[in-house]
Each structure stands twice: as structure tokens, then as C-alpha cells.
Amino acid sequence: MKSPFAYRPRPRPLQLASPTAAVAYLGAIVAVAFLYSNPLVLLAAGAAAVTAGLLAGARRAVRVALKMGAALALLIVVVNALVVSRGETVLARLGDWPLFGKVDVTLEAIVAGASGGLRAAVAMIAAAVYSACVDPDRVLRVLRPLAGRSALTATLVSRLVPVTAADAGRLRDAARLRGPGAAEVGKAPLARRLLAGSLDRAVDVAATLELRGYSLDAPKAKNRRSRSRYDRRFYAVAAVVLAAAIAGKAVGADDFQTYPSVEIGLGPGTLAIAVVVALSGFAPWRGRVSSLSPMRRQTRHPEAARV
16 A cells, blocks of 8 residues: 555646756645644645645545644644633633643634644645655755755655554554454554654664765765756746745735634735645646557557657
8 A cells, every 4th residue: 555645746837847846836835834823724735735636646645644734734723722812702611620720721722723734634645745855866866966865864864754654554454454352553553553663763764864875975966957848847836836825925915823713814915925826736736638658659660659
């Protein structure tokens, strides 16, 4: 069972683009999520990340990231509502709690938590799209001249995270197949088994890398930059999104206030930023394919391929 976050090569613009262009594009969407607190702009950034993932063919990764992001956002909302008692609109008075003190659930605390939860969800979706659409080997080749060991570490992490997620799925399936008479397996034993397996795999990977000479200083190789015809598109979209976000932030487009009362700005500047960010999700659009791919052309017409 392959993890939904594992990289899969596809003939899509986001996969064919260079890693730097893909990172710049996805990073621009995440930057907007961290620059703005307005829920409308955050929803636009989330819609852009989801649209980009769907157009890139990473439907499973987007679906799983949406579930994880929704769970994380809900957790942030609940924690913020219980911890923060500021705000004028009190929805519930829950009395005195141990460690928390007096707990008053306010509408303002819920809205503030929702804003932070949306920000975390957008970052999670963008990270899932990156993991499923950007080749870690190409990232290693790009970063190797700058920081070889760090590039190797980042590549191993991007490779092993999907493997660990697949291990978690297999452990859950094995626990369910033990039969109704077996004792129920909790999350703590599964987490311990997953951690033990990850440590064993880390030791094996370290030994394999040492045997292959990764501990030695490799000779400097020429940096061969492979450019794609989609690079300019993603660089341009990233530049437009970042420029619009910075300009909107400077003119006050991020009109959002939670305390002491909720005020969500819906002015022309905020709407313009939201539209620009949402439309950036269509950057991986491939359009119509005018001809067959070289592999399919060779399969259908071998004599033409030889010519």
C-alpha cells in the first residue's frame, strides 16, 4: 500500500517543472496564509492549494490532507476557545477547570482559533501537494552544490515520511485483522511500534549510506540545470501572488480583528487579494494535449518512430 503523500511521476506541469519553480509557486501560497489572518484570504489560499493538487493529479494526497487539516483546525479552535476567555460575546460559561481556571467560551476566541486553524490547514495541504508532486531526487540534485548533507537529509525525510505513513496504515490493518476476540489495540501501542520500526529503518539506511560512501566528500560535479517550459509560468504566478499580497498588506487589505469584537473586512482590496490567490491555483492547468506522448506515439506507430 503506497502512501498518498509519496511522489508519483505524472506528465503534468507541476511535476514537469523544476523543483525551484514548484517550491516558489507552492511557497507563495503558504506565504499568503502566514501573512494574512482574514478568513476570506485564508479560504482563497486553501482553495488555491486544493485546486493545484487536483490539477496535478494528487487527488489522494489532497483528500487526506483535507481530513488531517480539518482535524488540526478543529483542535486549534477547541484549544483556543478553552484557553482564551477574551471577547465580548460569551457563548458559554463552563466554570472553573483545573489548570485552566475560569473558562468562558467566547465567539471571538472561536473565530481567532478558526483563523489559526485555517492557516495550519493551508500549510498542510500545500505540503501534501509538494510531497506528492515534486521529485525528491531532483530536489537533491538542485541542493547538492549548496549543502550536500542537508540536501541528503531533506531527501531522506521526504522519502521516509510516506513510508512511515504506509507503515501506520499496515499496522492499523493488522490490528483490525486480529479478530473480535483479541484485545483492542490502542493508539499508544501503535505509536510505539511505529517509532520502533522507524528507528530500525533509520539505522539500516544509515548503514547503507555509509557502505555506499556517502560519508566521504564527493567530488564536485557540474550543476546541470534542467529547465522546463512550465518554469516561467510558476515563477510568474508566484511573483504576482507575492507582490499582490505584500501590496495588499501595505494598504490594509488584511482587515481582520477578533478582540474585543469580531470584525472581518470585506473591502475591495481584500476581495481583490482573495481573487488573485484563488486564481493562482489554476497555474498547473495543462490544457488540451495536441498530440500523443512520444511513448504512445512509438507504441501506435513504430514505423513512424523509427523514421
